[in-house]
Amino acid sequence: MIVAIDGPSGSGKSSVAREIARRCDLTYLDTGAMYRSVAYVCLERGVDPDDADAVAKVARDVTIEFVPDGDGQRVLANGEDVTAQIRTPEVELAVSPVSANPRVRETMVALQRAAGERGDVVAEGRDIGTVVFPGADVKVFLSASPEARARRRAVQRGGGNLATGDAVSVDARAEQKILEDLVRRDAYDSSREASPLRPADDAHHIDSSELSFEDVVSAILGLSPELATRAEGRLA
Numbered sequence: 001m002i003v004a005i006d007g008p009s010g011s012g013k014s015s016v017a018r019e020i021a022r023r024c025d026l027t028y029l030d031t032g033a034m035y036r037s038v039a040y041v042c043l044e045r046g047v048d049p050d051d052a053d054a055v056a057k058v059a060r061d062v063t064i065e066f067v068p069d070g071d072g073q074r075v076l077a078n079g080e081d082v083t084a085q086i087r088t089p090e091v092e093l094a095v096s097p098v099s100a101n102p103r104v105r106e107t108m109v110a111l112q113r114a115a116g117e118r119g120d121v122v123a124e125g126r127d128i129g130t131v132v133f134p135g136a137d138v139k140v141f142l143s144a145s146p147e148a149r150a151r152r153r154a155v156q157r158g159g160g161n162l163a164t165g166d167a168v169s170v171d172a173r174a175e176q177k178i179l180e181d182l183v184r185r186d187a188y189d190s191s192r193e194a195s196p197l198r199p200a201d202d203a204h205h206i207d208s209s210e211l212s213f214e215d216v217v218s219a220i221l222g223l224s225p226e227l228a229t230r231a232e233g234r235l236a
């Protein structure tokens with residue numbers, strides 16, 4: 001079974017997809033981490049993220065692995081653990097041109113489809129329901145207001161946990177900066193020529209602005225009898 005979860009950054013996709021994977025015994029595929037890994041390797045090697053040919057070559061040559069680690073997973077790029085490094089502001093900046101590169105996308109989509117062929121997957125990203133797995137069994141487009149998304153990112157950066165509800169105090173200026181970056185990145189991701197962020201025609205839209213984490217997870221489990229059965233099977 002394939003579950004596709006798309007949406008803008010900060011919509012809660014990652015936490016939700018991870019939880020659906022855990023409860024339904026599916027493999028979690030974080031496609032954003034793949035584009036981030038390519039961006040990271042480019043920066044490491046001094047490759048200009050706007051140099052389309054050089055970046056496409058990095059994407060073709062890189063080996064990306066996801067290794068289970070407790071409740072989460074670690075990301076390896078060419079064998080190096082880059083789990084933390086792919087979340088830095090430098091990588092956040094570089095990943096936009098990298099992910100807008102059609103040849104990078106071609107390479108990443110092929111790897112993502114290969115992962116889908118190996119078994120039951122919940123994949124999250126921007127183009128999963130439209131390009132990577134247009135025949136996915138369940139498609140969700142998860143959105144939230146820019147303000148709600150900026151708040152979540154700020155809480156995450158401060159060490160809070162959305163899934164458990166652990167709160168932290170958030171610096172207002174940092175949150176404002178996150179909001180500005182997020183709006184800029186949304187505009188870029190939605191207006192780029194290669195696979196712009198848009199919902200698949202048959203995606204279920206969920207606006208998570210006013211919903212709790214558990215509400216969103218339950219709403220998705222409720223979309224498909226197979227998902228609900230899998231979740232019950234794991235609980236039993």
Ligand code: DC
Nearest residue numbers: 009031032033035095099125126127
């Ligand atoms: O979901 P994220 O913030 O980790 O994604 C990082 C970047 O990669 C973001 O700029 C959007 C892009 N991306 C993409 O273009 N296609 C995907 N399937 C996943 C992410």
